Amino acid sequence: MSGEPEAEGDDGLEARLKAYEGRAAAVACRGKDPVNAPMIRHWCEALGDAHPAYAGPDPVAPPTMLQVWTMGGLSGHGRRARAYDELLGLLDEAGCTAVVATDCEQEYVRPLRPGDEITFDAVIESVSGPKTTRLGTGWFVTTRTDVRVGADLAGTHRFRILKYAPARPRTGPTRTGSPRTGVPRTGPPGADNPRTDNPRPRPVVNRDNAGFWEGVARRRLLIQRCAGCGVLRFPWLPGCGACGCPDWDTVEASGEGTVHSYVVVHHPPAPGFDPPYAVALVELAEGVRMVSNVVGLPCDDVRIGLPVRLAFQADGEEPVLPLFRPREEAA
Numbered sequence: 036m037s038g039e040p041e042a043e044g045d046d047g048l049e050a051r052l053k054a055y056e057g058r059a060a061a062v063a064c065r066g067k068d069p070v071n072a073p074m075i076r077h078w079c080e081a082l083g084d085a086h087p088a089y090a091g092p093d094p095v096a097p098p099t100m101l102q103v104w105t106m107g108g109l110s111g112h113g114r115r116a117r118a119y120d121e122l123l124g125l126l127d128e129a130g131c132t133a134v135v136a137t138d139c140e141q142e143y144v145r146p147l148r149p150g151d152e153i154t155f156d157a158v159i160e161s162v163s164g165p166k167t168t169r170l171g172t173g174w175f176v177t178t179r180t181d182v183r184v185g186a187d188l189a190g191t192h193r194f195r196i197l198k199y200a201p202a203r204p205r206t207g208p209t210r211t212g213s214p215r216t217g218v219p220r221t222g223p224p225g226a227d228n229p230r231t232d233n234p235r236p237r238p239v240v241n242r243d244n245a246g247f248w249e250g251v252a253r254r255r256l257l258i259q260r261c262a263g264c265g266v267l268r269f270p271w272l273p274g275c276g277a278c279g280c281p282d283w284d285t286v287e288a289s290g291e292g293t294v295h296s297y298v299v300v301h302h303p304p305a306p307g308f309d310p311p312y313a314v315a316l317v318e319l320a321e322g323v324r325m326v327s328n329v330v331g332l333p334c335d336d337v338r339i340g341l342p343v344r345l346a347f348q349a350d351g352e353e354p355v356l357p358l359f360r361p362r363e364e365a366a
């Protein structure tokens with residue numbers, strides 16, 4: 036393809052980048068605060084997680100807080116290793132000046148409790164590419180942070196970024212969608228599957244949410260249901276937050292919902308999105324909530340309590356995304 040950057044096919048570059056695999060990304064870092072009950076409480080309140088293990092006289096920290104204890108805040112840690120900066124510099128020189136975080140994976144080995152003092156190191160685990168994505172061609176850089184309490188490994192946090200050369204902007208007019216409705220560039224008026232020349236980023240599919248995206252590909256919105264206690268959950272998770280059971284099946288959402296809350300995004304512009312557009316927290320008829328876009332009406336008309344209905348929208352050929360339209364229009 037004519038738009039490929041120089042990085043592709045540069046064997047010398049690949050060898051130089053691969054040489055960074057296994058090198059340190061951060062060395063001998065310490066958590067800024069010990070694991071502590073106030074931060075656990077704030078986290079649980081923000082996420083609405085009332086699990087009793089996280090409260091009371093002898094709480095554990097939610098496992099998903101693992102990265103929290105490693106965060107340096109605005110003042111940072113100042114312990115990023117030179118190898119990591121060198122690697123990013125090489126990619127910059129190769130034209131891969133843009134960066135996007137793609138996904139993270141965590142493994143939990145040992146519970147963290149208030150008073151635990153954590154230390155951590157990070158290693159450049161892999162550099163893979165060049166890979167051509169809709170954003171552009173670039174390299175995936177995965178770092179693995181090992182979080183410890185004393186000599187004990189508490190968990191690992193893998194964080195992956197894509198350093199890429201932004202795809203060459205297309206020439207000619209690319210924005211024919213209505214800025215008032217937030218609907219991306221569309222095909223024939225009234226088409227159910229609007230297409231866009233400025234495609235949205237693809238969803239990150241992992242082993243926890245693969246079933247959800249398989250459902251979406253078949254135009255079905257699937258909600259997880261705990262096999263132990265029957266509680267529905269969304270987004271998809273590997274276990275039940277109510278009873279801890281790892282087994283589940285799915286129920287198909289009716290597609291009916293109401294806008295529980297929303298924001299209208301005016302700024303900043305991002306690839307694949309045409310501001311203004313409405314991002315809503317939709318409460319499905321089944322009781323779970325999901326974040327999506329409300330399309331098909333002026334952003335100013337989106338309101339809390341608006342009845343909406345699921346409307347799958349193909350963004351080009353792929354990915355298919357679950358969106359919501361006002362219920363009157365979808366009927």
Ligand code: ZN
Nearest residue numbers: 261264275278
């Ligand atoms: Zn359950």
